Amino acid sequence: MKDMITKEKIFKHSIETVWNAISNGKELSTWFIQADFKAEKGYHYTFTSDEDGCVPITGEIKSADPYTLVYTWIVEGTNTETTVSWVLETIPGGTKLYLEHSGISKYEGETAVTMFDSFNGGWDNCTNKLVSYLKENVHAG
């Protein structure tokens, strides 16, 4: 068991297109979570949502040089600072994304379970609404 989650995903789009989607606040708000976000080192961002049960997430941009984006990730109500990093690489026919979320072991024991229970479904709710929005509005166009 590692104290880290890693994901790799390939997109059939240019590195510039994927970079904009993960670093531009307006685009993040569309597919991820409602965001006050600027890809500038030192910027304090907020992921939030008007929906019930969506716990805000805050953090600081540690690095934002194309095509590496690193920021801290703090769930409201916890003092635990985890780190999320996105690294993009051009590959034939598209872009490869390496996502890493580390520091999860720092979550406090029992508080962790309580927090987990309280926003289990919460975030899904936040993002699923965006998916339906996309399906209705963006895909239709």
Next chain:
Amino acid sequence: MQDKITRIFKAIADPTRRDIFHALVIASSTLSISQISNQFEITRQGVTKHIKTLEEAGLVDIERKGRERFCNANATPLKEINKWMKFYEQFWDNSLDNLDDYLDGKLS
């Protein structure tokens, strides 16, 4: 409380401790320090040290009977970490699927 899960990770980061913990999980009864020592060809002192780290993480319960100590595995603390890991695994999978949909939709 802050360090609880950190201790669990530290305890299971060492391959020998993982092996000892695994042996305790599959053992049908509690194992004494001597039994563990024989099974792993580590000195009693070495086993005692590993067991102490596992005990501090809450992964091993120790029962003292006379001079001997008997160890029993307790996997409950691992469930807490597992819950967090699972939650974020799912969260990132969903999010990256959303990103994929978004990128495809935007350019269609």
